[in-house]
Amino acid sequence: MVNESIIKRLMSSVKCAVCEQRYEEDGIRIIGHQEDLWFLSVFCSACHSQLLVAAVVKEDMAPEIITDLTKTEQEKFRNMDRLIANDVLDMHNFLKDFDGDFSRLFSCK
Numbered sequence: 001m002v003n004e005s006i007i008k009r010l011m012s013s014v015k016c017a018v019c020e021q022r023y024e025e026d027g028i029r030i031i032g033h034q035e036d037l038w039f040l041s042v043f044c045s046a047c048h049s050q051l052l053v054a055a056v057v058k059e060d061m062a063p064e065i066i067t068d069l070t071k072t073e074q075e076k077f078r079n080m081d082r083l084i085a086n087d088v089l090d091m092h093n094f095l096k097d098f099d100g101d102f103s104r105l106f107s108c109k
């Protein structure tokens with residue numbers, strides 16, 4: 001059974017997309033999930049970048065990061081204000097109807 005502490009432990013082995021420092025568990029926030037597909041907000045303590053990540057996570061396997069953020073997108077997320085409660089709520093609502101279209105997911109502001 002994959003739970004949040006397993007997600008955080010597995011994600012702490014993933015390197016920051018911007019500076020390649022490993023994420024710390026404290027910087028990993030879970031937004032929601034559908035079965036093995038998890039949506040996370042990760043904050044890098046080294047370069048202070050914050051990214052939204054979609055990853056397929058299975059117990060005791062390295063997370064497979066399935067978003068492929070371009071440099072421009074990384075800039076956008078880096079400059080984005082911290083997620084606020086409403087955004088997380090929106091994400092939860094959005095996930096109910098999520099159809100797997102990641103390009104649409106990450107082009108929304």
Ligand SMILES: [Zn+2]
Pocket residue numbers: 016017018019020021044045046047048049
């Ligand atoms: Zn970093």
